[in-house]
Amino acid sequence: MRIGVLCSGGDAPGMNACLRSVVRAATSDGHEVIGIRRGYQGLIDEDFFAGGADSGCMSARSVSHILERGGTVLHSSRCQAFTTPQGLQTAAAALRRNGIDALIPIGGDGTFRGAVALGKVWSGQIIGCPATIDNDLVGTDLTIGFATAVATAVDCIDKLRDTAESHERMFLVEVMGRNSGHLALATALAGSAEIACVPEVNVDADSIAKHVRELRSLGKQSIIIVVAEGDEQGGAVALNQKLAQAGCPYGTRTVILGHVQRGGSPSPPDRILATRLGDFAVRSLAAGATGMMAGDSAGRCRLVTLAETFATHKPLPEHEVELLERMSC
Template sequence: MADDIVKIKTIGVLTSGGDSPGMNAAIRAVARAAFHSNINVIGIKHGYYGLINDEFEKLDTHSVSNIIQRGGTTLKSARSEEFRTEEGRAKAAENLKKYEIDALVTIGGDGTFTGANKLSKEHGINVVGVPATIDNDIIGTDETIGYDTALNTALDAIDKIRDTADAHERMFLVEVMGRDTGFIALETGIASGAELALLPEELTHVDEVKEQLHDMLKQQRRSSLVVVAEGDETGGAMKLADNIKDDFSQYDVRVCILGHVQRGGAPTARDRVLASRLGAAAVNVLMEGHSEVMVGVVNNALKITPLRVAISKKKALDHTLIDLARVLR
């Protein structure tokens, strides 16, 4: 209702932590939604580092034009050890007051939200988080901004690797991002038809991997492809290759680490739409008087989750997908 609208004159927006495709679409949506309600927007460069070191710039319609299709973040991102301290957060709060910023939209993952939550509690800053991380590990939203793009980037690479693996009858161990979570490894494993997907959430010892691969060889497969999350307890693809190559001498065991290629590139349509919805929603919930919350999409409906809940634990993998991967391999 109109009577419930909180008067906000200026919103600050920043991106923090690891970059993910779609962050620019979220920045654009925050700005455009704010302009629609006659609210000023100030962009903060280099995340919390820039918040402390006064890297502020006023955004306008031109500032956010022609960025929705771009990967990375036009506001840049950086880590800030100083922001982890009370003194650092006090400097940040003073800068927000200096620029008469009424509320802050933070685009990032759990580290970003942890900082935003502390800033709000210590200095009364109104904050809303927008989940953007390729790991897809934030609870309170079905998908995070950047996940779909990273997934498709990894899958495209794995499909190409499968072609050369089959041509030369090789065994490829492909390492994807996911230090603490296996969302990318699990879904690319299923989508690529990989023989195995090794996940941080699933305890898989090297001997068990060897046994499963030997069972597959009995089916006279000409090539083999294993997707390994970088945080899997086998030690990643390089260490796993060292541990199994002597047992599979009939194969030319190769390793491919996809690395940061998964962070780059133009966001998919799905990520652009998700980022646009969440960026605009962040402005709306601030105008409704909410703070210390994250906006997400669950079952295609917008949802608000307290930041303290969003950072309390990692989102769990869908165990029906884990079971499916076992059936299909």
């Protein structure tokens, strides 16, 4: 079997570990792996990995020492052309022309939406691997990159807590998550933040200010509020302005972590998850599966239809929302 592999959309720590797993699992089973650079745009342009003797072919040696590297050695992109019928047809023709029998796209919901659309014009097999720091895909407990992004954000919050305590301030820390609060909630719990503002929970600035005043009366010297960028208040800067108007009793500062959360060496849990899912994707292709995502549920690999992964919003763990409220005192 000739398997194509690409990384698409926003990068996530562990993409390289997943790529390494796909290549080594496939080659150990006698399959060929064609590395496609720059995601779906590279597929349309037929921009293939250039390190092999055969055009695009990746060997076990070509993925040596990339497990610990952040980003993706194949590079990534967002491809507007892939959302058009012509772009999809061009991509399908490129796959046929290069004899690619199956495709493993590594990415998030945009990547999987593209994979579903491609499956309608191309007869090859497709198994996706979930890699996004948002952890917003239905059908898998964790996505590749989420654990590392949480660790990165928590490390920043630990440092901010020191200066917040020293100056008796409140910090509003904005993390990524336009439509999902999983990253913000996990970061708040692990970083001992008092409040998490997420798109899934409606809380107005007046209510937050009231809670902060109560915490101040209890002797709290510092406050950390983790804000998802897609929170209904408009992000950390907008929320800070609203809190000032609502009578916040602390001096405040805002910190926007931004793309720093996507970078860095993947954590051991992300390396292991990426390795397991990459191997499972290859084995699933060999078993004849297609149109599926290789996910993780309660520590076991499972297949979920690609369309199911983005059909509904992945809810926040209610017990974690309640736990954060209980810890905020």
